Amino acid sequence: MxxxxxxxxxxxxxxxxxxxxxxxxxxxxxxxxxxxxxxxxxxxxxxxxxxxxxxxxxxxxxxxxxxxxxxxxxxxxxxxxxxxxxxxxxxxxxxxxxxxxxxxxxxxxxxxxxxxxxxxxxxxxxxxxxxxxxxxxxxxxxxxxxxxxxxxxxxxxxxxxxxxxxxxxxxxxxxxxxxxxxxxxxxxxxxxxxxxxxxxxxxxxxxxxxxxxxxxxxxxxxxxxxxxxxxxxxxxxxxxxxxxxxxxxxxxxxxxxKISDVARDYIKYAVLYDSHYANTKYCVLQILREDMDMKEGQETLAVMSLEEICHVWGLDSFYKETMKTRRKRSHNLSISKENDDEPCIKQQKTEDGKTLVQMLIRYVKKDYPIGISPKMKLFEWITKKRLKPPHYLTVERPRDRCFHSVLTVGDTKYSTPYWEKSKQLAEQNAAVSCLLALGVHDGRKEGTGGDAKALAGKWQEMLNNDKDLRENVGIETLLTSGTESGKTHKNGNVMQEGESNGKDKKDITKTEVEKKEESFSNEDSCQIQNLSER
Known part of the structure; x- marks a missing residue:
């Protein structure tokens, strides 16, 4: 050496x-x-x-x-x-x-x-x-x-x-x-x-x-x-x-x-390199330590996004131009990725006869506004359609205590190949996969999710070219569902997000979880493991 x-x-x-x-x-x-x-x-x-x-x-x-x-x-x-x-x-x-x-x-x-x-x-x-x-x-x-x-x-x-x-x-x-x-x-x-x-x-x-x-x-x-x-x-x-x-x-x-010039220079780098707004806010407040009586200082205390920070400091044009450039680059990268290495989507029949759709996509919290999540968006959509509530089958891997979730909506199951450090993140992944398949906006902020757009385009292409796939996943049936499906619910009520009927709830033994590990342990893999309920 x-x-x-x-x-x-x-x-x-x-x-x-x-x-x-x-x-x-x-x-x-x-x-x-x-x-x-x-x-x-x-x-x-x-x-x-x-x-x-x-x-x-x-x-x-x-x-x-x-x-x-x-x-x-x-x-x-x-x-x-x-x-x-x-x-x-x-x-x-x-x-x-x-x-x-x-x-x-x-x-x-x-x-x-x-x-x-x-x-x-x-x-x-x-x-x-x-x-x-x-x-x-x-x-x-x-x-x-x-x-x-x-x-x-x-x-x-x-x-x-x-x-x-x-x-x-x-x-x-x-x-x-x-x-x-x-x-x-x-x-x-x-x-x-x-x-x-x-x-x-x-x-x-x-x-x-x-x-x-x-x-x-x-x-x-x-x-x-x-x-x-x-x-x-x-x-x-x-x-x-x-x-x-x-x-x-x-x-x-x-x-x-001057402190104000330093703050603006710092904020520009924070925007260019997509720093989390909370950390950016913290650093700006440290810079303003002795000048918190400035108008910008008081307004910075209340900001909840990079865009708001830029507005407070007179950097609206810089923010908009940066986001415009990033969206264009994201689009070009998505096209390039689609041509060179097509987005990974897998689908297969599970033991209970349902279709499992797995997409190579993850939930990234910073891509969503505060208070908005894919699970929430899916729950709102299902409530509006008066469909049977979503069922999340989430298992924990004993080796590292990471989680994986399979979501059932209608007669189709949705998942990703990723194991996450929390149950909530795993279920958000499954919800993103489901919403992409349904063509329903998952609530993410404008200018984010280039991979999601590429996946959605690939999925639509698969549906257009495969009549059997369309029938298996039942997308059209779900999208046209209305009040009739509401008859399946007692008193027309829809259960809360993530809730399931007691009779649907299954205990996954350690042995069964371990059987699932090999297929999902490689995050770069697009293999699909049968996670049907037993």
Whole structure:
């Protein structure tokens, strides 16, 4: 591995520190625009990245690592590849290596968090809990250094005793790390406590690797302040956290910008890279920390979408143009995908004689307005048609406690090949598949769901070309149903969403669930497993 090792010089660098919720792609790119030399991601726990699936996001031009429910764990792009350091929370050497291997080709370096004082980190043996376990520190860092192609660093807090701190950093240096970032407060100290700059000076004298000073945000407002902080600590590199969170333009050599300009620049990146509105709102409010009396500040408190945030900040045209461009790109990608690799739809007869339709589609929560879901839309449609209520047969896989659901509407069953981390997500998947087959809008926001449109088009083509399929799934019968079907319900009542009659409810044994696992375990597969009720 030594011959293939990439290098990164950590000397003379001003760096965006790792910050939870703040250090996502929009803020990292903004910091680089303003002059930061390197940017650290927010801390990402090893388990999360291990369980995430890598996806080439052609629509955004990013590489995404996603959980089963499409939650973005880590999103990056080529613009930051040579400047981004992936910070990981871990307490285990082999697990940290497994996680780091998944992302090493997309980052400039990997950092191990050994300084976080938060309870959730400490209880998991991560963060500053590692400071009291030198053998574990040595094992984790040595394992990463010896097996990764990118540089490895770590970020620590100091111990109460200077000599103990120096002993620790000498051990860390012996593992072969490329740099060490030092937040010069102890595990129990907070920002109100003075940063122990003298500890950093002694550390810099003790080790030969670059030392990155951290913890001085209270007195930092400009590049000149950062320079002075470095001089006080006897180092050439500094890592900026809260001061950059409040005004990321602190990295500008020509001086910081107005808060309102920084907020708008950040919002633009958030829109371009489809940041969740809640996280965008949080970061904007952090930027406005001392200026919440601004008109925009008060209005930002009430926003519930990226579009509303853009409206508050006078970026309506930017938002509309970005969405227009994204819709066009999504359409072109859908056509390309349809030509090169047709959307996957499978259908077959189940043991009870019904037809099972399986579509390669997932429910992505952010694609829907707040309070709207496919299950709700399906329930409204069925209520309007006065049909028999939908029946969700949802099973749990013992191995990883993930769920899969098959939905029955009329004489047809609907599903997807995916297992999800919650029962609700699994049932939403089935509802999306059903609504696509029925040609009923599932409530998603305009400009989203390029794959859904492609699937709907393919399904319609299949129905047009196959008379037997049309008859088997009974689409036409369902679509033309009206009040007559209401006679099947006592007193004309329709049961609530997800409710089923007691006599329809079946217990799925562990053995039966395990029989279903093999067919559905591969998320990229389009195999169909018979999930008929027994």
């Amino acid at each position: 030594a011959g293939d090792k990439k290098t990164l010089d950590f000397r003379n660098k001003y760096i965006l520190a790792p910050m939870v919720r703040v250090g996502t792609l929009p803020m990292r790119l903004l910091a680089l625009d303003y002059g930061a030399d390197l940017v650290y991601t927010e801390e990402i726990i090893d388990f999360k990245i291990i369980n995430a699936k890598r996806v080439e996001n052609e629509l955004l031009g990013t590489v995404d690592f996603l959980l089963s429910d499409e939650t973005v764990v880590f999103r990056t792009c080529s613009k930051e590849k040579s400047k981004v350091v992936f910070q990981m929370g871990t307490a285990d050497a082999q697990r940290s290596l497994l996680a780091a291997k998944k992302i090493e080709n997309y980052v400039a370096a990997v950092d191990v968090n050994m300084g976080c004082p938060k309870e959730f980190s400490i209880k998991g043996g991560m963060g500053s809990a590692l400071l009291k376990k030198p053998e574990k520190v040595q094992e984790i860092l040595t394992t990463l250094v010896n097996n990764l192609s990118v540089p490895v660093t770590c970020k620590i807090r100091v111990l109460n005793d200077l000599q103990e701190t120096l002993n620790l950093v000498k051990l860390i240096e012996s593992t072969g790390v490329s740099a060490i970032a030092v937040h010069a407060r102890t595990q129990h100290e907070r920002p109100r406590h003075a940063n122990r700059n003298d500890f950093i000076r002694e550390i810099a004298k003790t080790v030969s690797i670059p030392v990155i000073a951290n913890g001085g945000s209270k007195g930092l407002r400009s590049v000149k302040d950062i320079e002075q902080f470095c001089q006080d600590c006897g180092v050439t590199s500094a890592m900026i956290a809260r001061a950059a969170q409040w005004n990321c333009s602190i990295f500008r050599k020509d001086g910081p910008l």
